Amino acid sequence: LTVSExxxxxxxxxxxxxxxxxxxxxxxxxFNGRPGVAAETRARILRAADDLRWRPSPHARTxxxxxxxxxxxxxxxxxAVLASDPFxxxxxxxxxxxxxxxxxxxxxxxxxxxxxxxxxxxxxADDRRVDGVFVTxxxxxxxxxxxxxxxxxxxxxxxxxxxxxxxxxxDDTAGIGQAVDHLAGLGHARIAHVAxxxxxxxxxxxxxxxxxxxxARDLDPGMIADTDFSAAAGAGATVSLIGRRHRxxxxxxxxxxxxxxxxxxxxxRGIDVPxxxxxxxxxxxxxxxxxxxxxxxxxxxxxxxGATAARALLTLVIxxxxxxxxxxxxxxxxxxxxxxxxPSQPL
Amino acid sequence: LTVSExxxxxxxxxxxxxxxxxxxxxxxxxFNGRPGVAAETRARILRAADDLRWRPSPHARTxxxxxxxxxxxxxxxxxAVLASDPFxxxxxxxxxxxxxxxxxxxxxxxxxxxxxxxxxxxxxADDRRVDGVFVTxxxxxxxxxxxxxxxxxxxxxxxxxxxxxxxxxxDDTAGIGQAVDHLAGLGHARIAHVAxxxxxxxxxxxxxxxxxxxxARDLDPGMIADTDFSAAAGAGATVSLIGRRHRxxxxxxxxxxxxxxxxxxxxxRGIDVPxxxxxxxxxxxxxxxxxxxxxxxxxxxxxxxGATAARALLTLVIxxxxxxxxxxxxxxxxxxxxxxxxPSQPL
DNA sequence: GTGAAAGCGCTAACAA
DNA sequence: TTGTTAGCGCTTTCAC
Numbered sequence: 001l002t003v004s005e006x007x008x009x010x011x012x013x014x015x016x017x018x019x020x021x022x023x024x025x026x027x028x029x030x031f032n033g034r035p036g037v038a039a040e041t042r043a044r045i046l047r048a049a050d051d052l053r054w055r056p057s058p059h060a061r062t063x064x065x066x067x068x069x070x071x072x073x074x075x076x077x078x079x080a081v082l083a084s085d086p087f088x089x090x091x092x093x094x095x096x097x098x099x100x101x102x103x104x105x106x107x108x109x110x111x112x113x114x115x116x117x118x119x120x121x122x123x124x125a126d127d128r129r130v131d132g133v134f135v136t137x138x139x140x141x142x143x144x145x146x147x148x149x150x151x152x153x154x155x156x157x158x159x160x161x162x163x164x165x166x167x168x169x170x171d172d173t174a175g176i177g178q179a180v181d182h183l184a185g186l187g188h189a190r191i192a193h194v195a196x197x198x199x200x201x202x203x204x205x206x207x208x209x210x211x212x213x214x215x216a217r218d219l220d221p222g223m224i225a226d227t228d229f230s231a232a233a234g235a236g237a238t239v240s241l242i243g244r245r246h247r248x249x250x251x252x253x254x255x256x257x258x259x260x261x262x263x264x265x266x267x268x269r270g271i272d273v274p275x276x277x278x279x280x281x282x283x284x285x286x287x288x289x290x291x292x293x294x295x296x297x298x299x300x301x302x303x304x305x306g307a308t309a310a311r312a313l314l315t316l317v318i319x320x321x322x323x324x325x326x327x328x329x330x331x332x333x334x335x336x337x338x339x340x341x342x343p344s345q346p347l
Numbered sequence: 348l349t350v351s352e353x354x355x356x357x358x359x360x361x362x363x364x365x366x367x368x369x370x371x372x373x374x375x376x377x378f379n380g381r382p383g384v385a386a387e388t389r390a391r392i393l394r395a396a397d398d399l400r401w402r403p404s405p406h407a408r409t410x411x412x413x414x415x416x417x418x419x420x421x422x423x424x425x426x427a428v429l430a431s432d433p434f435x436x437x438x439x440x441x442x443x444x445x446x447x448x449x450x451x452x453x454x455x456x457x458x459x460x461x462x463x464x465x466x467x468x469x470x471x472a473d474d475r476r477v478d479g480v481f482v483t484x485x486x487x488x489x490x491x492x493x494x495x496x497x498x499x500x501x502x503x504x505x506x507x508x509x510x511x512x513x514x515x516x517x518d519d520t521a522g523i524g525q526a527v528d529h530l531a532g533l534g535h536a537r538i539a540h541v542a543x544x545x546x547x548x549x550x551x552x553x554x555x556x557x558x559x560x561x562x563a564r565d566l567d568p569g570m571i572a573d574t575d576f577s578a579a580a581g582a583g584a585t586v587s588l589i590g591r592r593h594r595x596x597x598x599x600x601x602x603x604x605x606x607x608x609x610x611x612x613x614x615x616r617g618i619d620v621p622x623x624x625x626x627x628x629x630x631x632x633x634x635x636x637x638x639x640x641x642x643x644x645x646x647x648x649x650x651x652x653g654a655t656a657a658r659a660l661l662t663l664v665i666x667x668x669x670x671x672x673x674x675x676x677x678x679x680x681x682x683x684x685x686x687x688x689x690p691s692q693p694l
Numbered sequence: 695g696t697g698a699a700a701g702c703g704c705t706a707a708c709a710a
Numbered sequence: 711t712t713g714t715t716a717g718c719g720c721t722t723t724c725a726c
Binding site: 412 | 703706
């Protein structure tokens with residue numbers, strides 16, 4: 001039950017230098033890709049390091065180079081919303097593949113509110129815990145970029161923010177548009193949208209995409225219920241939509257968990273999907289494939305997103321600049337939750 | 348688009364010492380809670396530090412104290428399984444609340460396979476990236492503790508492992524037992540279990556708990572289908588169980604996502620829940636509350652688990668020892684997915 | 695092309 | 711009680 005013995009003392013750059021018969025400085029040069037080391041010397045040094053299984057210590061490096069070799073991700077979310085969100089695990093996996101190869105590590109924080117979020121960013125910066133951060137869940141009026149600029153913390157945002165220096169975006173317009181087209185193609189005219197959080201960029205973008213797609217087909221784009229992306233709110237919004245006078249025949253959800261919850265709410269009220277109501281989701285989560293009927297949803301690739309964002313952040317941190325990247329848009333995969341509208345709907 | 352200016356150079360211990368009119372040594376003593384500093388001097392030093400908004404640099408500390416002020420969590424999971432698992436987000440939130448207060452940070456890794464996992468542990472240890480780790484998803488014959496011992500990396504396991512030095516456990520026996528009792532009380536006799544991964548401790552424990560509870564009631568404990576905890580496998584196991592000659596009238600699932608997928612599979616085959624088949628889940632996830640019928644499930648508290656594990660790991664790292672802790676067991680919360688078995692079942 | 699030595703910011707042993 | 715100083719492991723400037 002005790003952890004008594006000290007960890008074995010690792011070899012240092014001095015050991016390597018001695019073994020290669022050179023000075024510390026040269027070893028450092030080799031490991032930092034500096035020119036001006038004779039090929040033969042370089043080989044000898046690499047051999048020595050390899051023999052000793054030595055690698056430069058990140059902490060020592062941090063001290064002399066002001067680089068943490070770590071990236072940060074601060075997530076501010078309601079526990080309930082976070083728990084049913086399948087995005088993060090896959091996103092993190094993607095981030096890791098890239099950071100790991102680059103010898104970087106991911107520092108993750110989950111915070112409950114905006115104050116904790118700010119404190120976290122400040123201490124990550126003050127302590128030089130990270131060299132840069134990923135910014136997710138963009139707000140439409142996001143205060144974080146000012147803070148990050150003040151802290152001089154390079155950031156890559158997921159989705160484009162007006163004042164982010166680099167971003168990786170996955171277009172949600174296309175997927176929502178395809179969903180509307182799919183439904184309209186089946187004959188639906190009264191299509192509603194259970195939107196996400198309107199204060200968040202992805203919630204808002206999907207909402208606007210819905211309105212645009214509906215307007216483009218001369219359909220009424222007004223049947224929208226806003227939520228906070230939680231399953232509970234998805235169910236609530238569904239109930240409120242079907243209570244309206246002109247009940248919709250189809251609902252486009254801004255996320256799979258909400259669609260699944262909506263399916264539950266409809267089923268509870270004896271409304272058959274897809275015979276009486278068609279549903280589409282967004283994300284392409286595993287569970288969406290296993291509810292009945294299988295959800296028609298927009299498949300996205302969060303792992304690709306993570307890997308791309310990580311590469312962008314590395315570039316930003318190392319080269320001091322990075323671009324705004326666009327990822328291929330999600331695409332609609334028809335399931336069993338969409339069908340023709342019921343033949344005779346009272347207007 | 349450029350991140351040009353260097354981050355503002357933070358004050359150092361030297362600045363604080365100068366401002367307080369003392370030496371660096373004294374400042375260090377004060378910030379490490381060492382005795383032997385005059386009260387008045389100490390106050391002066393604290394004031395100076397406060398004025399300068401100075402805090403000791405973790406990296407510099409790491410170098411001289413061999414402490415990283417960070418904890419690690421390495422998750423090896425199939426992306427699909429991880430994505431539908433609601434446990435981690437809440438667990439992480441719990442961990443963070445404790446680590447944050449203690450000035451520690453969480454280093455997270457998501458790895459695809461066992462080799463990557465080992466490499467990750469090695470580099471976390473070699474680079475002194477973390478002072479200790481959380482070990483989750485215990486295998487019944489878990490190789491990781493040998494590795495961690497070799498690396499001298501203190502570890503707290505989630506669930507008790509024979510060779511872990513500290514652990515935090517949440518009993519699954521009680522919850523599964525309650526589920527069986529609940530079903531038996533409703534009149535079910537042919538109760539099946541869709542188990543988790545039998546090579547993982549929590550999967551195995553729930554499986555054994557099921558068998559024990561069934562045997563205690565003189566019921567046949569043999570109807571078990573093993574899975575890997577994925578939703579897909581949950582659906583598959585469900586299908587195989589209802590295909591058996593003595594079809595069960597109730598199924599106890601080892602997780603909510605599998606129960607939800609099972610519900611989907613049954614629904615697809617026209618089997619009514621709960622009229623023809625009762626289901627129970629495990630975890631108490633948000634989505635489980637919003638499917639129809641609402642899942643009868645075992646509520647657990649992953650955030651509490653995270654906070655407790657974090658406290659244990661801090662203790663282990665700081666004091667060199669920690670205990671095995673037990674958390675209150677999950678408890679069954681009846682929903683709409685359980686009812687009396689159908690009156691006349693052909694044997 | 696290579697070596698010596700001065701930092702990076704802090705801790706801790708030793709002196710005073 | 712307080713000050714001095716030698717590390718911790720690495721990078722980098724400046725001589726040679």
